[in-house]
Amino acid sequence: MSVARIAVVAGDGIGSEVTAQARKVIDAVLPGVEATEYDLGAARYNRTGEVLPDSVLAELAGHDAILLGAVGDPSVPPGVLERGLLLKLRFAFDQYVNLRPSRLWPGTTSPLAAVKPGEIDFVVVREGTEGLYAGAGGTLHRDTPAEVATEESLNTRHGVERVIRDAFARAQRRERRKVTLVHKTNVLTHAGSLWARAFDAVKAEFPDVSTEYQHVDAAAMFMVTQPQRYDVVVTDNLFGDILTDIAAAVTGGIGMAASGCINPERAYPSMFEPVHGSAPDIAGKGIADPAAAVLSAALLLDHLGHAEAAQRVTEAVAAELAARTPGAPLRTAEVGDRLAAHAAR
Amino acid sequence: MSVARIAVVAGDGIGSEVTAQARKVIDAVLPGVEATEYDLGAARYNRTGEVLPDSVLAELAGHDAILLGAVGDPSVPPGVLERGLLLKLRFAFDQYVNLRPSRLWPGTTSPLAAVKPGEIDFVVVREGTEGLYAGAGGTLHRDTPAEVATEESLNTRHGVERVIRDAFARAQRRERRKVTLVHKTNVLTHAGSLWARAFDAVKAEFPDVSTEYQHVDAAAMFMVTQPQRYDVVVTDNLFGDILTDIAAAVTGGIGMAASGCINPERAYPSMFEPVHGSAPDIAGKGIADPAAAVLSAALLLDHLGHAEAAQRVTEAVAAELAARTPGAPLRTAEVGDRLAAHAAR
Ligand SMILES: CC(C)[C@H](C(=O)O)[C@@H](O)C(=O)O
Numbered sequence: 308m309s310v311a312r313i314a315v316v317a318g319d320g321i322g323s324e325v326t327a328q329a330r331k332v333i334d335a336v337l338p339g340v341e342a343t344e345y346d347l348g349a350a351r352y353n354r355t356g357e358v359l360p361d362s363v364l365a366e367l368a369g370h371d372a373i374l375l376g377a378v379g380d381p382s383v384p385p386g387v388l389e390r391g392l393l394l395k396l397r398f399a400f401d402q403y404v405n406l407r408p409s410r411l412w413p414g415t416t417s418p419l420a421a422v423k424p425g426e427i428d429f430v431v432v433r434e435g436t437e438g439l440y441a442g443a444g445g446t447l448h449r450d451t452p453a454e455v456a457t458e459e460s461l462n463t464r465h466g467v468e469r470v471i472r473d474a475f476a477r478a479q480r481r482e483r484r485k486v487t488l489v490h491k492t493n494v495l496t497h498a499g500s501l502w503a504r505a506f507d508a509v510k511a512e513f514p515d516v517s518t519e520y521q522h523v524d525a526a527a528m529f530m531v532t533q534p535q536r537y538d539v540v541v542t543d544n545l546f547g548d549i550l551t552d553i554a555a556a557v558t559g560g561i562g563m564a565a566s567g568c569i570n571p572e573r574a575y576p577s578m579f580e581p582v583h584g585s586a587p588d589i590a591g592k593g594i595a596d597p598a599a600a601v602l603s604a605a606l607l608l609d610h611l612g613h614a615e616a617a618q619r620v621t622e623a624v625a626a627e628l629a630a631r632t633p634g635a636p637l638r639t640a641e642v643g644d645r646l647a648a649h650a651a652r
Numbered sequence: 653m654s655v656a657r658i659a660v661v662a663g664d665g666i667g668s669e670v671t672a673q674a675r676k677v678i679d680a681v682l683p684g685v686e687a688t689e690y691d692l693g694a695a696r697y698n699r700t701g702e703v704l705p706d707s708v709l710a711e712l713a714g715h716d717a718i719l720l721g722a723v724g725d726p727s728v729p730p731g732v733l734e735r736g737l738l739l740k741l742r743f744a745f746d747q748y749v750n751l752r753p754s755r756l757w758p759g760t761t762s763p764l765a766a767v768k769p770g771e772i773d774f775v776v777v778r779e780g781t782e783g784l785y786a787g788a789g790g791t792l793h794r795d796t797p798a799e800v801a802t803e804e805s806l807n808t809r810h811g812v813e814r815v816i817r818d819a820f821a822r823a824q825r826r827e828r829r830k831v832t833l834v835h836k837t838n839v840l841t842h843a844g845s846l847w848a849r850a851f852d853a854v855k856a857e858f859p860d861v862s863t864e865y866q867h868v869d870a871a872a873m874f875m876v877t878q879p880q881r882y883d884v885v886v887t888d889n890l891f892g893d894i895l896t897d898i899a900a901a902v903t904g905g906i907g908m909a910a911s912g913c914i915n916p917e918r919a920y921p922s923m924f925e926p927v928h929g930s931a932p933d934i935a936g937k938g939i940a941d942p943a944a945a946v947l948s949a950a951l952l953l954d955h956l957g958h959a960e961a962a963q964r965v966t967e968a969v970a971a972e973l974a975a976r977t978p979g980a981p982l983r984t985a986e987v988g989d990r991l992a993a994h995a996a997r
């Protein structure tokens with residue numbers, strides 16, 4: 308019997324290169340993982356017109372987790388893979404916790420002059436199954452002067468409360484034990500009120516966690532001027548999308564950022580992927596940095612209950628980054644080998 | 653006959669202190685402006701329960717422009733002044749261009765290590781009368797586990813096209829002549845498509861303006877990593893709210909940021925205000941920096957057709973900032989006097 312069944316979607320461009328390293332590292336710290344490759348992404352779409360056949364979705368559902376490289380290519384019209392694959396999986400597998408840790412690792416540099424490595428260490432818990440991502444909207448009188456287009460943000464007490472509870476539980480396991488709720492309650496009064504009331508209710512269950520509230524515009528500003536202040540940030544789907552890119556920017560770029568789309572109850576497989584894209588410009592050269600893919604693998608291990616293995620992988624990445632000369636060229640496979648060897652110790 | 657009739661809403665906290673300097677400067681460069689004070693904001697609300705009586709709204713409508721200081725106080729529940737006063741005016745006076753220039757002035761410092769004064773100089777043209785700010789939304793089954801709350805983004809071809817056209821017209825008057833459209837077309841497919849199609853249509857009218865498109869998450873990132881790349885950014889109401897706070901952060905903080913809520917046709921009065929708030933903590937001490945209020949006054953002058961006077965005011969602020977010792981204390985009234993004297997030359 309395997310210790311875990313993982314579906315691997317290497318995807319396009321550098322996806323397969325970095326995913327190969329993530330698998331190397333997983334195998335090194337957790338022997339016996341059963342991995343099955345699935346061919347999904349721009350390449351398959353261009354070849355067959357298929358994005359995510361129902362049969363594949365059903366097969367994916369039988370796994371403990373999905374390891375994703377990167378999907379996408381300029382040749383695919385915008386929205387096709389986003390709605391048809393990434394968001395489809397997030398919704399189908401009820402991945403309501405979109406987890407995005409932000410750390411400024413020793414050896415990396417922030418574009419912010421006043422921030423030193425080690426000083427930024429927060430995690431954004433972004434809601435993953437509701438809000439403006441619900442796909443509710445429409446268009447009337449298209450291509451006439453009378454055209455109107457709508458997008459609707461749908462928020463349920465069920466959906467909001469569970470992600471807030473997850474954020475508090477994560478904060479409780481961290482040193483600073485602080486949760487920042489980000490919304491726009493002064494303008495989005497209906498959804499904002501729901502989020503604020505759910506937040507207050509859950510907060511009462513976690514008396515040892517401190518809290519604050521910020522409007523999304525203020526949070527976007529503070530993430531640039533004082534990113535050190537955050538510990539756990541919980542917010543809605545779209546705000547989380549924007550804030551986590553700012554978070555990535557101040558911690559050295561999306562090249563370094565890991566993410567997990569998580570169903571905490573493990574009723575469905577969760578999905579782990581680096582935030583960076585398929586980078587067609589450097590694909591096939593063997594020079595892509597696998598750090599974010601490997602950090603995503605650590606999140607996967609942690610989610611599956613292998614906290615100690617996850618910790619060793621994270622430490623291997625930290626050591627690798629600390630030892631690097633900024634700007635020096637790297638070989639994807641060599642980095643993977645070093646990380647696997649270090650993590651296996 | 654007066655050269656212009658201006659309604660002055662000094663507001664709360666430091667609002668009256670900085671507005672007094674803005675008026676000084678306006679009087680210095682454009683003698684004969686008729687100014688009428690209106691008492692609106694947290695103080696009035698706390699005293700009378702009134703936010704914006706219809707009679708006052710009608711009186712304001714009779715002016716050429718509104719000069720606003722800052723409204724707000726922690727004692728007022730969130731949303732009251734935002735929806736009842738600021739947004740009410742933006743919508744009632746069809747101020748569809750929410751204009752927010754971002755410059756890193758000589759003498760000021762950016763939190764970004766790699767950016768030097770003079771290198772950031774862009775303007776965000778934020779839509780001001782549509783989108784998620786329309787106030788369309790609702791709540792069902794409030795305070796039960798079945799609660800659902802919605803917020804609807806409403807976008808019309810009329811509203812989108814006019815603000816995009818304004819952005820292109822502004823770009824045409826600038827050196828780099830570039831417009832960046834920011835949206836989230838890969839997820840908000842209905843509104844995103846409307847924005848993208850309207851953008852393409854208007855672009856054909858301005859063959860000498862170059863264009864690019866960015867998703868809002870990417871734009872939030874690039875505003876931190878490469879703010880130099882932007883010239884004119886056009887985007888929807890909520891994205892503009894968030895992006896302009898990032899823009900303020902990278903150019904030295906909201907303390908320096910000016911804004912105008914503009915009805916370009918002058919069918920209704922436009923409104924000019926510093927982006928900063930009423931800052932109750934330093935109110936009454938005479939130490940608030942009036943730079944943003946005075947820069948907002950420059951936008952007002954420009955809007956009313958006094959481009960040359962506006963230019964002199966902007967130059968006075970630039971000279972003032974360049975001559976400052978960072979961190980040195982300042983006296984609000986003295987800065988106002990210097991700016992007025994410099995601009996009057
Ligand atoms: C690709 C896109 C649909 C996605 C999102 O908007 O969630 C991406 O930006 C992300 O943050 O994972």
Ligand SMILES: CC(C)[C@H](C(=O)O)[C@@H](O)C(=O)O
Binds near residue numbers: 493738739
């Ligand atoms: C106060 C608030 C309603 C307002 C907005 O959201 O537009 C503010 O953040 C702004 O940017 O002017």
